[in-house]
Amino acid sequence: MGRKLYIFDFDDTLVSSNAMIKILDPQGEEVRAMTSEEYALSDHPKQITPEEISKGFSEDFSDFDTYPPDGETLPSFNKFMSALAEAPGDVHVLSARSAIKPMQQFLSDSGASGFQTMGVGGSNPSLKSDYVLSLMKDAEPPYTDVEVFEDSQANISAIERAVQSKYPDVNFLSNLVTTHKESLLRKFVRAMLLKEYTRG
Numbered sequence: 741m742g743r744k745l746y747i748f749d750f751d752d753t754l755v756s757s758n759a760m761i762k763i764l765d766p767q768g769e770e771v772r773a774m775t776s777e778e779y780a781l782s783d784h785p786k787q788i789t790p791e792e793i794s795k796g797f798s799e800d801f802s803d804f805d806t807y808p809p810d811g812e813t814l815p816s817f818n819k820f821m822s823a824l825a826e827a828p829g830d831v832h833v834l835s836a837r838s839a840i841k842p843m844q845q846f847l848s849d850s851g852a853s854g855f856q857t858m859g860v861g862g863s864n865p866s867l868k869s870d871y872v873l874s875l876m877k878d879a880e881p882p883y884t885d886v887e888v889f890e891d892s893q894a895n896i897s898a899i900e901r902a903v904q905s906k907y908p909d910v911n912f913l914s915n916l917v918t919t920h921k922e923s924l925l926r927k928f929v930r931a932m933l934l935k936e937y938t939r940g
Contacts, residue, residue, distance in 0.1 A: 742884030746823040750835035750843050751776045752891040753917045754817050757808035766796035780892050805839040816889050828854030836863045865898030872899050887913040
């Protein structure tokens with residue numbers, strides 16, 4: 741019987757929320773904001789440009805250091821709970837977030853326990869792939885399978901390349917979690933209601 745390592749991303753994989761990435765001008769004023777779904781698309785028009793960076797514009801991820809605003813679990817949360825039942829010590833939540841306590845609290849409030857949490861504090865895919873390799877390096881008994889749940893194809897590819905180059909005999913499974921239209925619709929309706937409420 742083999743041993744499986746489960747890796748679950750947090751935002752837009754396990755949880756949907758109204759957290760936004762903000763683009764700030766050199767004075768620290770917000771010029772636009774994007775959802776994490778939009779941020780995951782490297783060619784999205786709201787992305788910060790090299791020209792903006794050279795002028796002192798920056799990205800603000802502070803929404804992701806807090807308990808997920810209006811957070812809701814997504815369908816892959818059911819797979820997460822099944823994995824916890826099957827292999828509690830080998831289920832890891834691996835996020836680009838820096839702060840892990842809000843993630844732990846949300847998942848705990850949603851009925852999960854027995855998972856490990858890591859926030860790599862950046863969106864570079866190598867941060868996640870390096871962490872997965874560090875988990876595999878000292879595993880005893882060694883992992884025979886790795887299964888990843890992610891909304892970013894770039895992260896999946898980086899983890900798969902790293903695992904297969906270092907551990908070619910390990911079975912690698914990936915699940916690209918796509919944007920859920922119902923979730924986006926709920927976000928849109930909430931935003932419209934909030935706009936009406938603040939206007940009134």
